[in-house]
Amino acid sequence: QSALTQPASVSGSPGQSITISCTGTIYDIGTYDYVSWHQQLPDRAPKVLIYDVSDRPSGVSNRFSGSKSGNTASLTISGLQADDEGDYYCSSYISTNTIGVFGTGTKVTVL
Amino acid sequence: QITLRESGPALVKPTETLTLTCTFSGFSLDNTGMGVGVGWIRQPPGKALEWLALIYWDDDKRFSPSLESRLSITKDSSRNQVVLMMTNMDPADTATYYCVHRRGFTIFFWGQGTLVTVAS
Numbered sequence: 228q229s230a231l232t233q234p235a236s237v238s239g240s241p242g243q244s245i246t247i248s249c250t251g252t253i254y255d256i257g258t259y260d261y262v263s264w265h266q267q268l269p270d271r272a273p274k275v276l277i278y279d280v281s282d283r284p285s286g287v288s289n290r291f292s293g294s295k296s297g298n299t300a301s302l303t304i305s306g307l308q309a310d311d312e313g314d315y316y317c318s319s320y321i322s323t324n325t326i327g328v329f330g331t332g333t334k335v336t337v338l
Numbered sequence: 339q340i341t342l343r344e345s346g347p348a349l350v351k352p353t354e355t356l357t358l359t360c361t362f363s364g365f366s367l368d369n370t371g372m373g374v375g376v377g378w379i380r381q382p383p384g385k386a387l388e389w390l391a392l393i394y395w396d397d398d399k400r401f402s403p404s405l406e407s408r409l410s411i412t413k414d415s416s417r418n419q420v421v422l423m424m425t426n427m428d429p430a431d432t433a434t435y436y437c438v439h440r441r442g443f444t445i446f447f448w449g450q451g452t453l454v455t456v457a458s
C-alpha cells in the first residue's frame with residue numbers, strides 16, 4: 228500500500244511552533260478520523276503523541292496538537308525544545324487494506 | 339502498566355524462516371480485552387515504519403498485503419505471547435522489528451524493538 232506523504236524535514240528555533248503535514252487520500256485521512264502521530268527520538272522506539280486526529284494520551288505534553296482538513300492531517304509542536312529533535316510519523320486507518328498505513332516520516336531539527 | 343518485549347535471533351541467513359516472540363504484560367489478549375490487538379511493525383535502517391501483521395483478541399488476523407504470503411502470526415493468551423514467523427528471509431528484510439499494542443485503530447504502546455540482520 229502507498230505510504231502517507233510527509234515532508235522529509237522540518238526545522239525551527241527553540242520556542243517557535245512548527246507544523247508537520249501528512250497527506251493521504253479519501254481512502255484514509257479524508258474519510259476516517261483514525262489518524263495518529265508517533266515520535267521517535269534518536270535510537271529509541273516510537274511513542275504515540277496523538278490519536279484519533281487530535282486526542283492526546285495521558286502524559287503527553289499539550290505542546291503537541293493534531294488536526295485534519297480534507298485529506299491532510301497535521302501535527303503542531305508549540306514551544307519547540309531541543310529534546311523534540313527526532314523523527315515523526317503519522318499513521319491512519321485505510322479502507323483498502325485491513326491493517327493500516329504509516330507516513331514517510333519527518334525529521335525535526337531544532338536550530 | 340503495559341509493556342511489550344521482543345525476542346528472537348539477531349542474525350538469520352537468506353532463505354531461512356524468522357521467528358520472533360512478543361511477550362507482553364499489563365493487558366490480556368483474550369475475551370477480556372475486546373478491541374485489543376498485538377501487532378508487528380518493522381523499520382529498515384534509516385527508513386520508515388512498515389506494518390507487518392496484527393492479531394486481535396478474538397484470533398482475527400490481519401497482514402500487510404505485500405508480505406502476506408510470507409507471514410504468519412499466532413497468540414498464546416495463557417502465556418501472554420504473540421509469535422510472528424516470516425519465511426524466505428532476504429537481506430532486504432534487515433530491520434528493527436517492533437511489537438505493538440493496538441486498541442481500536444491506534445498503537446498505544448511499543449516494544450523496544452529487536453534488530454534482525456539477514457546475511458550469510
